[in-house]
Amino acid sequence: MADATTGGTRRPTQLPRGRHGLSREEVVRSQRDRILLALAEATAERGYAATPVAEVLRRAGVSRETFYELFSSKDEAFAAAYDRAVELLLQRITQGHAAAGEAPQDDGARMARVEALLTGYLDALADEPAFARVFLIEAHAAGPEPTRRRYETQRGIAVLIADLLDAHSDAQRFACESLVASISALVTARIATGEDVRGLRAPLLELLRRSGDLFGDLPAA
Known part of the structure; x- marks a missing residue:
């Protein structure tokens, strides 16, 4: 091709x-x-x-x-474009997660995997701004089905984060879900205004390092 x-x-x-x-x-x-x-x-x-x-x-x-x-309609084509956006996003997240997973399993390994996942997510959004808008913004304008699928994807990422952070309790898993929702709101605002989403990486990682056991079993800052 x-x-x-x-x-x-x-x-x-x-x-x-x-x-x-x-x-x-x-x-x-x-x-x-x-x-x-x-x-x-x-x-x-x-x-x-x-x-x-x-x-x-x-x-x-x-x-x-x-x-x-x-495609039978513009709606069907948009659904396929949304799937492509998710595919690109998850591909980058998976690549970063897999690379970090090869590191020795010491006290910092869990944080390294979280950092790789976050970096892959932000890099994917920054490198594919059109598909990022499809995923984060235009899914809402295209009707209830794309919106529902977006929230399903977001929940899947929250589960992955909870597993990486070794979240055991319901409270910790809810905190992880809230974290992903907050990150989604932050990146959506920056994509909408044309700001660089990569600027969120450092403060988000600092937040995780200082969170204690709020989200899961992370090494102390």
Whole structure:
């Protein structure tokens, strides 16, 4: 598939005219990827409600017939763009978590894994601002189903945080859920205003280090 790489993510480009030697499956995948990226970027600039299918077609370089062969509606295409945003986000979180998990299991290992997870999350949002807006902001504008799926993803991240922090009690797990909700609100505000979400990394880690056993069994600061 013809593409370029930006911010660690392969970004699809329009296929060359004429014979290109790609299979039908590769062509469809390229068209789908371009539509999802175009929808994410158009939505980030204009808002979901103000983004017509025609604008997505223009940016993606596909025909209206091709769009409706792949998606039954703009809503269905947005749901796929939302899934792509979650995929990119979880991929970065998982990569950081896996790398940190290879460290020796000493007293600082748990904090190192939390730091890697947080860094991966913030880097993913910063590197993919259009998909970040799809995940954090435009999901609410697209109706109840994307909003419900966003909160499911957020709850899943809260469970992961609770496990990493060795949260045993109901109070600690609720604190972890509250922490993730607070982080979500903080990054949403910065994405909405164009601020760098990476600036949240240091103060959030400091908060965790000074939290004692509020969230779980962390080494003392």
